[in-house]
Amino acid sequence: MSKYKPEESDGSVKQGLGEQFCSIAESLRKRGVSRRDFLKFCSAMTAAMALPASFAPRVAQALEESKKPTLVWLEFQSCTGDSEALLRSANPTVAEIILDILSVDYHETIMAAAGHQAEEALDKTIATFKGKYICVIEGSIAMKDGGVYGSTGGKSHLDRARQVCGGALATIAVGTCASYGGIAAAVPNPTGAVGVKEAVPGATVINLPGCPVNADNLTATIVHYLVFGKIPALDGHGRPLFAYGKRIHDNCERRPHFDAGQYVEHWGDDGHRKGFCLYKMGCKGPATFHNCPTQRYNEKTSWPIGAGHPCAGCSEPNFWDTMSPMYKRLPNVPGFGIEATADKIGIGLVAGAAAAFAVHGALNALRKDKEPTDEAKEG
DSSP: OOOOOTTOOSOOHHHHTGGGGSBHHHHHHHTTOOHHHHHHHHHHHHHHTTOOGGGHHHHHHHHHHSBOOEEEEEEOBSOSHHHHHHHTOBTTBHHIIIIIIOEEEEETTTOSOOHHHHHHHHHHHHHHTTTTOEEEEESBEEOGGGGTTOEETTEEHHHHHHHHHHTSSEEEEEHHHHHHOGGGGSTTOTTOEEOHHHHSTTSOEEEEOSSSOOHHHHHHHHHHHHHHSSOOOBOTTSOBHHHHSSBHHHHOTTHHHHHTTOBOOSTTSHHHHTTOBOGGGTOOGGGOBOOHHHHOBTTTTBOTTTTTOOOOOTTSTTHHHHSOSTTSOOSOOSSSSTTSOHHHHHHHHHHHHHHHHHHHHHHHHHHHHHSOOHHHHHO
16 A cells, blocks of 8 residues: 555655655556546546536646645544445545545555554654645544543554644544544443544544545545645534535435425335435435535445435434434424424425415416407407
8 A cells, every 4th residue: 555665774755655756647647547537537526626617627737736645544433434435436436546646655454564564654654744744534532531442553542643633734534433423422422432623622623524434525625725725614513615515405306305295104105116205204314414415425326315215414413312213304403494394394385386376377367357359459
């Protein structure tokens, strides 16, 4: 994984850490990536950052001139789902992320080095590029009893996070566990699990919650920094607005069925087969902010609601406690009047639509009554 070789003794970080001193464009050319594919990637990242298509040339220019950013990836209390999402990413592929866009110098799950060699590579990277590298954290951090419930390389996760995140240009918390503690932080939270920002208050942290993180959002966050020289605008929960600025409900493909009062009543019923709204089945889309409907997963082919399962609200803080039970609809959701039950909303909308059609018909009839007849015109 890493180009760093512990047996090298010439002290050359440039040699030891490989191609990160090349520009991204140079690295792409060396690997035979065509100009066409490069521009397609830039367009995809422009869309992921919710920018107009006209920004694509600017993204391309910035990536052509930028050096490959150094990145270290630490895994704490997690299911490794975010690393799996990275390995299965299709746009860009994991090879493009690792080999062409980023210089990933430490990732326990996929790097070739192990043990003391791996730890030496990490220590050398964070010392050489202090204040310049990007840290990615996967998994929550145990705080209880001094952090004894999680350790790597003889150091507690808490100590490791404070060491690495404290010297990073920015830290990206991928997944809900790293962002807010996730399932590990659910009641009764025996390890005192928290998100990165709570464990390292002084660090610059960007949260990319979700179970798992969408690799497109991770890459787009890094590309945003390379293009604009700063981290993206964040919401009150530390999430990039380009990915978490809109509710799932507002972009959901089943929203027209919600507006029409058409809901799935039971799993496998006729409404379920026809793609009706899943609100009654426990969908938390009205209370969840994420770009799942537009970015999607599995080469952008699907996402939970598209596959017939309600949104679990996994990109929200404390979702495991606040969004439960999973298959029961939320009784009160702040927003646009969804405090009323789905039944009342549906009935009200249908009644309103019927009334509108009735008024429209009456006005047309009145208009026709006022129009002069052909005989009157001729007279």
